[in-house]
Amino acid sequence: MPRIFFLGTAGAGGVPGRAMNCILIETSKERIVLDFGEGCGQRLEQHGYTLCDFTLVYISHLHMDHYNGLFDAVVRSSIRGCNKLVLAAAGGVYRGLGNIVELLPRSIRSNVVFIEIPLDGLRIGSFFLKPIPVNHSIETYGLYIEVSGKRIVYSADTMPTRGIINLLNNVDLLIHEVTLPSNKSDLSPILGHTSVSQALKLKEMMNQDSILAIVHTTTESMKELREVSLPRGVLVPYDHTILGI
Ligand SMILES: [Zn+2]
Numbered sequence: 001m002p003r004i005f006f007l008g009t010a011g012a013g014g015v016p017g018r019a020m021n022c023i024l025i026e027t028s029k030e031r032i033v034l035d036f037g038e039g040c041g042q043r044l045e046q047h048g049y050t051l052c053d054f055t056l057v058y059i060s061h062l063h064m065d066h067y068n069g070l071f072d073a074v075v076r077s078s079i080r081g082c083n084k085l086v087l088a089a090a091g092g093v094y095r096g097l098g099n100i101v102e103l104l105p106r107s108i109r110s111n112v113v114f115i116e117i118p119l120d121g122l123r124i125g126s127f128f129l130k131p132i133p134v135n136h137s138i139e140t141y142g143l144y145i146e147v148s149g150k151r152i153v154y155s156a157d158t159m160p161t162r163g164i165i166n167l168l169n170n171v172d173l174l175i176h177e178v179t180l181p182s183n184k185s186d187l188s189p190i191l192g193h194t195s196v197s198q199a200l201k202l203k204e205m206m207n208q209d210s211i212l213a214i215v216h217t218t219t220e221s222m223k224e225l226r227e228v229s230l231p232r233g234v235l236v237p238y239d240h241t242i243l244g245i
Pocket of ligand 1: 011012063065066157216
């Protein structure tokens, strides 16, 4: 059964002490990492991993809170004898990955492997990965994941979109961003982010036994999430939360 490690649960402007976007999905055979924000390398090392332990690192888009942990991680990993980095992305994000690699130490740049995930999906080991175009302020792809008979959707940064809603009645776990408090829902289409009330509406469209895990929180959305009553099946993970599905 897949296990999900919520290692970085904050977006930019998150609660102090939280690392930024960093989610590890692990089976008995493979591990992938979804986004790699600031503090992700430290979190992975706290759990005993280096970059050599992952099949790939998926970058959803090129905002810094989704990749700027890479510099720290490659230095940490190379100290531990690992100089490998497999970066995966879709569409224009894939084509822009070279700019990220320019930020990395020269000694590891030549050891970076790039994988483009086509929009009709790619099977990698026991994982099937299919990018989901979403609606953010820059080109962004969430990710549909099938592994060990389970279906997982990762929204990345987005307002609620038809592409994600269409998947909801058939998903075991939705990992969705909640950047905005409910009283700023009108900013959702302008900023390309989701509010607390919008995310809880998504849960209403999901099966009773499925789970909505709320990530990419900010000080504003967390303040509301601490106070609001949450329906059954809604998880607000802190960094280091481990979930089996
Ligand atoms: Zn973000």
